[in-house]
Amino acid sequence: MKASWLHNNDRKQLIIFCNGWGMDGNPFRHLASSEYDVYMLYDYSRLTHPKEMAQILPRYEEIHLIGWSMGVWAGQKLFAGQDIFNQTLAVNGTLCPVHDSYGIPTEIFADTLAGFGEAARFKFYRRMCREKSNFRSFLAKQPQRSLEDQRQELAALGEMADCTPVDQALYRKVIIAEYDWIIPSENQQNFWRDKNVTLISGFHYIFNLWQSWDHLLSFAESPPENGDGSAL
Numbered sequence: 001m002k003a004s005w006l007h008n009n010d011r012k013q014l015i016i017f018c019n020g021w022g023m024d025g026n027p028f029r030h031l032a033s034s035e036y037d038v039y040m041l042y043d044y045s046r047l048t049h050p051k052e053m054a055q056i057l058p059r060y061e062e063i064h065l066i067g068w069s070m071g072v073w074a075g076q077k078l079f080a081g082q083d084i085f086n087q088t089l090a091v092n093g094t095l096c097p098v099h100d101s102y103g104i105p106t107e108i109f110a111d112t113l114a115g116f117g118e119a120a121r122f123k124f125y126r127r128m129c130r131e132k133s134n135f136r137s138f139l140a141k142q143p144q145r146s147l148e149d150q151r152q153e154l155a156a157l158g159e160m161a162d163c164t165p166v167d168q169a170l171y172r173k174v175i176i177a178e179y180d181w182i183i184p185s186e187n188q189q190n191f192w193r194d195k196n197v198t199l200i201s202g203f204h205y206i207f208n209l210w211q212s213w214d215h216l217l218s219f220a221e222s223p224p225e226n227g228d229g230s231a232l
Contacts, residue, residue: 020069096163
């Protein structure tokens with residue numbers, strides 16, 4: 001696993017961001033941060049804590065966890081049983097990431113891995129963003145990772161990905177995009193059931209909806225009843 005700082009300005013609060021498969025920090029550079037340092041975890045070819053984590057966490061008065069996509073599952077695996085978070089938020093992901101009813105359908109996952117290449121990556125990005133302006137924005141800041149690097153991570157996730165019951169989830173709040181074609185919105189809703197879920201109009205990559213990490217966390221804390229999203 002890899003880690004890097006998206007924001008490191010000696011703030012009193014820390015966000016640990018568990019990124020999605022195939023990503024790096026580029027698609028999130030537009031997100032400012034006033035109140036938080038942001039430490040990103042990504043590339044889950046090996047699911048191990050960064051060595052520096054033990055030195056980082058004691059520096060902060062508050063720590064928040066945000067998992068997105070496959071990072072929701074990774075965050076659960078990395079931090080389950082650790083009572084260190086003031087807020088925990090899952091965005092467009094479940095704890096059964098490869099599953100016909102609760103995650104990415106198994107056949108689609110297998111086909112993506114078997115045929116992974118430049119065309120398959122482009123198709124994945126397009127389905128992840130769906131809407132034209134969202135897609136153009138993403139392509140302008142797409143991850144700078146090689147095909148082989150992404151393929152190796154995908155293969156590793158295919159071997160590691162298991163299923164944790166929803167009643168063991170460390171996530172206290174959940175955001176689900178209404179038009180997610182990567183981890184189907186219906187599957188996410190099937191999994192999270194009675195959790196504190198906000199259904200929001202958007203796609204798998206929805207981070208263009210927010211200007212900052214502060215904005216994202218405040219949205220999760222008090223989602224609108226209409227407009228950008230609707231609370232379930």
